[in-house]
Amino acid sequence: MSDHTVKSYDDDLASLKQMLAEMGGLAEEQLAKAIDAITKRDTKLADRVIADDDRIDALEQQVEEKAILTIAKRQPMAQDLRQIIVAIRISADLERIGDLAKNTAKRTHAISEQMPRKLVSGLTRMGNLAQEQLKNILDAYAQNDAEKAIMVWRSDEDIDALYNSIFRELLTYMMEDPRMIGPCTHLLFGAKNMERIGDHTTNIAENIYFLVHGETIVEERPKKDSTSTTNYNLTT
Amino acid sequence: MDASPQKITLSNTPRILAARDTKIVARDVNVYYGEKHAIKHLSIDIPDRAVSAFIGPSGCGKSTFLRSINRMNDTIDGCRVTGDILVDGKNIYDRDLDVVQLRARVGMVFQKPNPFPKSIFENVAYGPRIHGIAKSKADLEEIVVGSLKKASLFEEVKDRLDHSGTSLSGGQQQRLCIARAIAVNPEIILMDEPCSALDPIASARIEELIDEIRQNYCIIIVTHSMQQAARVSQLTAFFHLGDLVEFGDTDEMFTTPKDKRTQDYITGRFG
Numbered sequence: 001m002s003d004h005t006v007k008s009y010d011d012d013l014a015s016l017k018q019m020l021a022e023m024g025g026l027a028e029e030q031l032a033k034a035i036d037a038i039t040k041r042d043t044k045l046a047d048r049v050i051a052d053d054d055r056i057d058a059l060e061q062q063v064e065e066k067a068i069l070t071i072a073k074r075q076p077m078a079q080d081l082r083q084i085i086v087a088i089r090i091s092a093d094l095e096r097i098g099d100l101a102k103n104t105a106k107r108t109h110a111i112s113e114q115m116p117r118k119l120v121s122g123l124t125r126m127g128n129l130a131q132e133q134l135k136n137i138l139d140a141y142a143q144n145d146a147e148k149a150i151m152v153w154r155s156d157e158d159i160d161a162l163y164n165s166i167f168r169e170l171l172t173y174m175m176e177d178p179r180m181i182g183p184c185t186h187l188l189f190g191a192k193n194m195e196r197i198g199d200h201t202t203n204i205a206e207n208i209y210f211l212v213h214g215e216t217i218v219e220e221r222p223k224k225d226s227t228s229t230t231n232y233n234l235t236t
Numbered sequence: 237m238d239a240s241p242q243k244i245t246l247s248n249t250p251r252i253l254a255a256r257d258t259k260i261v262a263r264d265v266n267v268y269y270g271e272k273h274a275i276k277h278l279s280i281d282i283p284d285r286a287v288s289a290f291i292g293p294s295g296c297g298k299s300t301f302l303r304s305i306n307r308m309n310d311t312i313d314g315c316r317v318t319g320d321i322l323v324d325g326k327n328i329y330d331r332d333l334d335v336v337q338l339r340a341r342v343g344m345v346f347q348k349p350n351p352f353p354k355s356i357f358e359n360v361a362y363g364p365r366i367h368g369i370a371k372s373k374a375d376l377e378e379i380v381v382g383s384l385k386k387a388s389l390f391e392e393v394k395d396r397l398d399h400s401g402t403s404l405s406g407g408q409q410q411r412l413c414i415a416r417a418i419a420v421n422p423e424i425i426l427m428d429e430p431c432s433a434l435d436p437i438a439s440a441r442i443e444e445l446i447d448e449i450r451q452n453y454c455i456i457i458v459t460h461s462m463q464q465a466a467r468v469s470q471l472t473a474f475f476h477l478g479d480l481v482e483f484g485d486t487d488e489m490f491t492t493p494k495d496k497r498t499q500d501y502i503t504g505r506f507g
Contacts, residue, residue, distance in 0.1 A: 002505045009504065075463055077490050077502045214492035 001079075012070045013080065016063065016087045017142075023059045023094045024138040030056065030098050031134060031197065034105040035127035038190060039120055041108055049105035056098035063091040079214070086211045090141065093200040093207075097134065100193040100200075107186040115183045119173060122166040123187050126194040129159050133201045141204065146212040153205035153221060159198035160224035166191045167227045195225060259284035259424065259454035260305060265319035267300050267309065274300045276478040278319070282471075284423075287446060287455045289465035289486065292475035293506060298458050301475070302426050305456070306342035307335055323424065340367050343417030347429040349409035351401030351416075356393050359401040359412055360384060363420040379419055387415035388445050407438025414445065425449075427457040431464065443468050462502055466490045474498045 004010050030049055037046035067084045070076065076084055104127075111120070133152055140148035170184045170191075202221060209217050260282040267275035275297045282288050290298035300309065307328060309315045321328050328338055340363070351359050360380045363369075370376035380397075384390035389411040393404070401412050410430060417425055427446075431439035446455060446468050459465050465472055465486070472489040474482045474497070482489065482498045493499045500506050 002500060004504050005506065006504060074504075077462065077466075077504075078493055078499055080503045081491070 006074075009074050009080075012066070012074065013083055016066050016070065016084065019059055019063050019066065020087055020090060020094075021138075021142060023056060023063070023091055024134075024141070026052075026056050026059070027094045027097045027101070028131065028134055028138065030101040031127070031131050034101040035124060035131065037105050037108045038111065039124045039127075041111060041113060043108050046105040046108035050102050053098050053102040056095055060091045060095040063087055079211070082211050082214065086207045089207050090204050093203045097197050097200050100197050104190045104193045107190055110186045111183045115180075119170070119180070119184065119187060122162075122169055123190045123194065126159065126162050126166060126191055129162060130194045130197040130201070133159065133198060137201045137204045137208070141208055144208070144212055146209045149205040149208035149212075150217070153202050153209075153217070156198045156202045157222045157224045159195060163191055163195040164224065164226055164230070167230060171230075256283040256286055258282065259323065261320075261322040261325075262301075263320045263322075265301070265304065265317065265321060267297070267304055268314075268316045268318075269312070270314040274478055275304070278480050280473065280480060280483055282454065282456065284454045285451055286471060287450050287457060287469040288471040288473065289469035290456065290458045290473050290475060291460075291462060291465050291501070292481075293501065294460075295477075296475040297478045298473075298475045299428055302428055302456060302458050305424065305426060306339050306344060308344070310335065340420045341422055342424040342426060343420065343422035345410070345413050345417055345425065345427045345430045347432050349406060349413050349433065351404070351409050351412050353400065353402055355398045356384075356401050356404070356412060357397040360415050360419045363416060367420055369420060383415040383419040384412075386418050386449060387411045388441065388448070389415055405438070407434050407441060410434060410438070410442060411445065414442075418449070422453070424454045424456070427455065429458055429460060432460060439464070462490070474501060476501070 030052060033045055033049045036042065037049060067088050070084055071081075074080070133155065137149065137152045139145070140152060167188065170188050174181045174184045206217055258281045260280075262278055262280045262282075265275055265278040266273065278297075278301060290302060292298050303309050304317050304321060305323075305328075309317060317329060323338075323341070326333070352362060354362070357380055360383050361370075361376055364376060364379050370379055381390060384393065389408060392408060393399075393412075401409065404412060410433075414425075414430075431442050434442065443464065446457070449455070450470075457465070457468060469486045472484065472486045473480055474489070474493075474495070476497050482493060482495045484494070489498065490502060493502060
């Protein structure tokens with residue numbers, strides 16, 4: 001894409017993209033630390049994740065202000081307009097990803113030292129997968145790569161599939177030992193958070209596609225999350 | 237000289253055309269100013285009862301093509317037009333065509349408001365009188381008042397119809413010129429940058445006026461303001477270096493243009 005005749009317009013768009021890159025980097029870091037904290041039951045690290053969430057929130061606000069100012073000043077058209085609208089949308093998704101990482105880190109406090117380590121391993125695996133998806137989608141955004149975005153979009157079903165198996169696994173533990181119901185419920189929420197992060201990642205993928213092609217993806221996204229219809233009858 | 241037929245991008249197009257009658261058809265139109273090939277192999281279908289905007293950088297040929305639609309180019313020495321321009325199926329470059337009659341059917345509004353140095357009333361009455369449209373004095377008055385009302389000017393000037401047209405503000409003068417164009421009951425109204433000499437409020441009033449009257453006319457507007465083209469038109473044509481590059485629904489042209497040149501122009505990346 002060639003440059004604008006007015007150079008400062010390019011600077012406006014570049015600085016939006018730069019803010020998004022910074023937000024993405026922070027979200028990735030927060031997610032990695034949250035997974036680490038809950039896996040190792042490191043409450044100090046968890047507290048740091050909780051405190052650092054403010055930085056992502058502040059960046060989201062900056063993106064919004066810059067976007068509104070750029071629209072007002074430049075009256076953007078076509079792909080320039082899409083770039084700004086997409087920046088607003090992606091920053092909202094990244095902000096939510098930050099919130100979900102924070103919420104997962106918070107639960108570190110609720111899981112006791114005595115809880116068997118194997119219980120948390122499923123959540124760790126899911127977290128790693130969500131992290132990888134997030135990294136790939138941020139790369140796709142940085143490179144304006146719609147193909148790569150589609151690949152990430154399609155592979156969200158891997159997270160959904162893992163979520164289903166963790167859901168069943170944790171239900172089984174709870175049935176075996178009622179003392180595990182508390183910690184397992186927290187882990188379930190943690191797993192749900194990772195699944196939601198996967199969904200926000202697919203939102204970002206859809207926005208990258210829109211940014212590049214000017215139209216929305218028409219095909220139906222494969223979904224494998226069946227937990228909302230899974231039931232264990234405890235009386236039998 | 238370039239003899240190859242032009243390739244233009246039709247943006248899936250155009251929904252508006254499919255829904256309306258075609259008023260103007262141009263086929264392989266070339267305009268030369270001496271050696272300069274100002275319009276190259278242009279073909280386009282322009283719908284009735286809608287606003288079509290022509291955009292493009294200076295010297296792209298948009299005004300030249302606009303002026304060929306009422307044969308204004310005939311008055312320019314060394315100007316030559318080839319190809320066919322049909323209005324309602326009739327070639328306006330046919331020998332037997334009466335140019336005066338054509339210009340009564342095809343009204344024009346210019347960049348700079350150019351009222352006659354006569355009263356407001358006489359400015360509007362002039363056309364109907366010379367074309368013999370008004371049967372009586374009462375008839376003429378009705379036409380003048382009706383035209384001023386359609387041009388959203390009547391309320392502002394009703395107490396001073398005998399004042400000079402040139403005493404009005406720029407925006408009022410431009411609306412007077414639109415009233416003058418409407419008075420002879422044209423089918424097509426050509427507007428060549430009608431707002432470029434006006435302040436934003438006067439421009440907005442002209443845009444509002446265009447919006448109000450578009451149901452009854454085939455309107456073509458040449459404008460340098462992309463935002464104005466996006467606001468007032470249903471179809472947009474992008475011209476570049478004498479070529480019609482892309483012609484499509486305005487909603488698509490300003491969000492997802494198909495041709496890279498259109499994209500570069502509307503996003504401010506040209507040259």
